[in-house]
Amino acid sequence: MSSSTIVSLPDQSTARVPKMNFISKENGLLSWLLTGDHKRIAILYLVSITFFFFIGGALAGLIRLELLTPQSDLMATDTYNKVFTMHGIIMIFFFLVPSVPATLGNFFIPMMIGAKDLALPKINLLSWYLYIAAGILALYSMMTGGVDTGWTFTTPLSTHYLNTNVVSTGLAIFIAGFSSIFTGLNFIVTIHKMRCPGMTWFRMPLFVWAHYAASILMVLGTPVVAIALVLVVLERVAGIGVFDPTKGGDPLLFQHLFWFYSHPAVYIMILPGMGVISETISTFSRKRVFGYTAVAFSSVAIAVFGFFVWAHHMFIMGISNYSMLVFSLLTMLVAVPSAIKIFNWAFTLYKGSITFETPMLYTFGFMGLFTIGGLTGVFLGTSGTDIHLTETYFIVAHFHFVMVGGMLMAFLAGIHFWWPKMTGRMYPEKISQFAAVVTFIGFNFTFFPQFILGTLGMPRRYASYPPEFQILNVFSTAGATILGVGYLLPLLYLTWSLKYGEIAGENPWQATGLEWQTQSPPLTENFPAIPIMDHEAYDYEWLEGQKEKVASVG
Amino acid sequence: MSDSQVVTGNEVVVHDAAEGAHHEHLPYQRHHFETYAQQSDATNFAMWLFLLTEIMFFGGLFTAYLIYRNWYYPAFVVASHQLDVVWGTLNTLVLIISSFTMAMGVWCAETRRRRGLVISLSLTFILGLAFLGIKSIEWGEKIEKHHVPGFHYSLQTFLDPASDPKVHKEYPKDQPLRLDMARHTEIYFFLYFAMTGMHALHMVIGVGILVFMIVRARAGAYTTGHVTFVENFGLYWHFVDIIWIYLFALLYLISRHP
Numbered sequence: 001m002s003s004s005t006i007v008s009l010p011d012q013s014t015a016r017v018p019k020m021n022f023i024s025k026e027n028g029l030l031s032w033l034l035t036g037d038h039k040r041i042a043i044l045y046l047v048s049i050t051f052f053f054f055i056g057g058a059l060a061g062l063i064r065l066e067l068l069t070p071q072s073d074l075m076a077t078d079t080y081n082k083v084f085t086m087h088g089i090i091m092i093f094f095f096l097v098p099s100v101p102a103t104l105g106n107f108f109i110p111m112m113i114g115a116k117d118l119a120l121p122k123i124n125l126l127s128w129y130l131y132i133a134a135g136i137l138a139l140y141s142m143m144t145g146g147v148d149t150g151w152t153f154t155t156p157l158s159t160h161y162l163n164t165n166v167v168s169t170g171l172a173i174f175i176a177g178f179s180s181i182f183t184g185l186n187f188i189v190t191i192h193k194m195r196c197p198g199m200t201w202f203r204m205p206l207f208v209w210a211h212y213a214a215s216i217l218m219v220l221g222t223p224v225v226a227i228a229l230v231l232v233v234l235e236r237v238a239g240i241g242v243f244d245p246t247k248g249g250d251p252l253l254f255q256h257l258f259w260f261y262s263h264p265a266v267y268i269m270i271l272p273g274m275g276v277i278s279e280t281i282s283t284f285s286r287k288r289v290f291g292y293t294a295v296a297f298s299s300v301a302i303a304v305f306g307f308f309v310w311a312h313h314m315f316i317m318g319i320s321n322y323s324m325l326v327f328s329l330l331t332m333l334v335a336v337p338s339a340i341k342i343f344n345w346a347f348t349l350y351k352g353s354i355t356f357e358t359p360m361l362y363t364f365g366f367m368g369l370f371t372i373g374g375l376t377g378v379f380l381g382t383s384g385t386d387i388h389l390t391e392t393y394f395i396v397a398h399f400h401f402v403m404v405g406g407m408l409m410a411f412l413a414g415i416h417f418w419w420p421k422m423t424g425r426m427y428p429e430k431i432s433q434f435a436a437v438v439t440f441i442g443f444n445f446t447f448f449p450q451f452i453l454g455t456l457g458m459p460r461r462y463a464s465y466p467p468e469f470q471i472l473n474v475f476s477t478a479g480a481t482i483l484g485v486g487y488l489l490p491l492l493y494l495t496w497s498l499k500y501g502e503i504a505g506e507n508p509w510q511a512t513g514l515e516w517q518t519q520s521p522p523l524t525e526n527f528p529a530i531p532i533m534d535h536e537a538y539d540y541e542w543l544e545g546q547k548e549k550v551a552s553v554g
Numbered sequence: 555m556s557d558s559q560v561v562t563g564n565e566v567v568v569h570d571a572a573e574g575a576h577h578e579h580l581p582y583q584r585h586h587f588e589t590y591a592q593q594s595d596a597t598n599f600a601m602w603l604f605l606l607t608e609i610m611f612f613g614g615l616f617t618a619y620l621i622y623r624n625w626y627y628p629a630f631v632v633a634s635h636q637l638d639v640v641w642g643t644l645n646t647l648v649l650i651i652s653s654f655t656m657a658m659g660v661w662c663a664e665t666r667r668r669r670g671l672v673i674s675l676s677l678t679f680i681l682g683l684a685f686l687g688i689k690s691i692e693w694g695e696k697i698e699k700h701h702v703p704g705f706h707y708s709l710q711t712f713l714d715p716a717s718d719p720k721v722h723k724e725y726p727k728d729q730p731l732r733l734d735m736a737r738h739t740e741i742y743f744f745l746y747f748a749m750t751g752m753h754a755l756h757m758v759i760g761v762g763i764l765v766f767m768i769v770r771a772r773a774g775a776y777t778t779g780h781v782t783f784v785e786n787f788g789l790y791w792h793f794v795d796i797i798w799i800y801l802f803a804l805l806y807l808i809s810r811h812p
Contacts (some may be wrong), residue, residue, distance in 0.1 A: 247740055
């Protein structure tokens with residue numbers, strides 16, 4: 001067997017965007033709509049989830065505007081109910097769940113394990129079409145009257161007491177669920193069966209491990225919420241009685257089925273983000289991730305524990321004291337693998353050569369905000385404090401610290417980190433560093449006051465509130481404005497950089513992952529030939545060896 | 555860096571690009587797989603994972619069944635007497651035989667017997683239709699008796715068993731239920747329709763795919779060594795069969811233990 005070396009670390013100043021790449025290979029709309037290329041599907045997803053993110057964001061803006069004053073004056077109270085419901089549904093099912101997996105995961109998992117594509121390209125494309133169909137149905141439901149159940153579809157409110165578009169929205173989420181199942185299924189098969197020679201499980205980047213764990217949750221959890229929503233639809237349409245106490249049905253059963261998915265769903269959202277953080281923190285401190293194995297297994301541990309904590313959403317819904325005790329304990333156990341990650345990332349920084357490029361700024365944002373979000377989660381997992389704090393703004397703040405402060409920061413870190421690989425061009429560094437700082441400041445202004453509001457007892461999901469809470473709400477709304485600017489900036493300068501950005505070259509970060517050892521943007525087949533992996537993940541000494549080799553040849 | 559391994563003198567080594575040309579590429583091998591074995595491994599694995607999601611999907615309904623059966627056992631027993639065990643057993647037999655013909659189909663595909671494959675798939679198709687036919691007769695009976703939850707549901711037969719002479723003769727020991735317990739029969743029938751309906755939906759999809767497969771098999775598509783599709787469909791068919799066996803025991807045979 002003959003072998004050759006493809007690794008080279010070319011000088012960035014002389015780099016050119018390669019003529020032949022996955023974008024330039026074919027032209028025309030159909031070549032995108034019928035593509036099997038995981039990279040093109042990732043781009044399709046990226047455009048679609050960005051669209052939904054800004055719709056969800058606009059709804060969030062409306063919520064904050066309404067809450068500027070204690071009275072409900074900007075919109076009627078039932079309109080407000082619809083706005084916060086649609087904000088939740090769009091952000092969770094159409095942005096957060098597919099955000100990192102369907103874009104960055106789709107693009108980079110095959111590249112990181114040295115494969116030409118995901119195992120099932122047609123299923124991958126199908127998942128995007130399902131996502132789009134679901135998105136259109138959700139938008140249709142919103143335009144034709146909306147839905148006001150809250151994103152949790154609580155029964156019997158959703159089945160008996162409301163006359164809004166519960167059925168069509170439920171079906172939209174049902175379809176979006178299958179899109180997510182297919183993504184997860186594809187990842188698991190790919191990671192098991194498509195690794196290149198030498199790519200053992202413990203040489204895979206932690207990004208891949210995190211997606212593996214999240215995929216387990218997608219595959220096992222999502223079908224349960226699908227059937228729960230089918231039951232809600234049947235209950236509404238036919239009055240079958242399964243959640244109707246007057247016929248002997250039990251509304252609590254819906255809560256069990258719904259949270260059996262929807263709690264693991266928060267790990268579906270956060271785990272891929274954690275995968276991004278492992279990559280950026282290692283690259284920008286020039287060190288192997290401390291405790292690689294522990295971080296890898298902590299992802300799987302989060303996935304496994306995540307399946308056994310769902311009833312902590314039901315402490316005030318009349319579950320037994322024994323359930324409360326057990327689920328409270330199990331909930332706190334999830335903090336252990338999460339803490340393992342945070343500590344190991346912190347130790348990775350120790351004695352590293354840290355630089356502060358934009359992805360790293362977002363990464364620091366993630367670490368701080370996720371830690372606060374995670375620790376306040378322990379307050380809510382404790383049944384005593386939960387009964388006091390649940391259904392207040394404390395829970396809103398906790399959730400947004402984890403999802404917006406954590407996940408969205410990680411998503412933006414990942415987008416900036418891999419932007420040069422995806423497009424072949426750098427984003428503008430200074431303005432993006434500015435945007436990262438603006439996002440961090442805006443975020444804290446928006447959501448930190450909500451912790452205080454929650455402990456003072458301001459309930460969530462109301463359009464009006466007692467006047468003494470106004471000052472903190474004004475803070476929050478002002479912060480949301482800053483946050484909005486922080487999110488608009490990347491949209492603008494990333495679009496700008498598509499044409500005018502500095503040419504990135506193969507490996508602008510001098511990173512070790514296989515995805516960096518090929519041209520940017522990559523070929524349709526990713527690599528000129530299938531690579532053979534013969535070093536550990538994040539092996540910077542190996543990379544130094546490569547540089548010397550290039551230098552001596554050059 | 556306590557756990558990093560120091561590896562020196564490494565390089566990323568790749569297959570020479572020209573070497574790829576010497577690989578034997580079977581015509582049905584997709585370009586992104588290195589070998590055909592990898593392709594069939596991956597697709598089989600994907601099918602098993604898909605069946606896992608199906609188990610979780612039905613799992614929600616089974617959970618609901620478990621809870622309500624424990625709470626409303628008397629209603630479940632009496633309501634299950636409305637089902638005809640003869641039809642149910644016949645349908646179980648039909649499905650088990652169809653699983654056998656499906657297994658024969660997979661074997662025929664593996665041993666490249668085109669005629670045998672077409673016959674096996676056609677028999678599976680006919681048995682699948684037979685199952686759906688019998689099922690619709692059973693559903694028709696429920697509709698006639700107003701036992702469809704949500705649509706003019708009638709408690710008559712549970713409050714007064716004698717009003718339904720056929721069932722009363724078969725199960726003379728059934729006592730009239732009190733009104734509150736009788737109302738819970740609606741939950742049983744909801745579960746009956748949801749579970750058998752979801753199962754029948756899977757059967758309909760399966761029968762549809764069978765038509766597609768029969769057409770392709772006649773053209774010789776599966777008897778050239780590429781049997782993954784037939785194999786995976788076989789897995790799906792057996793899975794749907796197994797679900798039915800559970801449904802039969804849970805819905806028809808509630809009171810049949812000593």
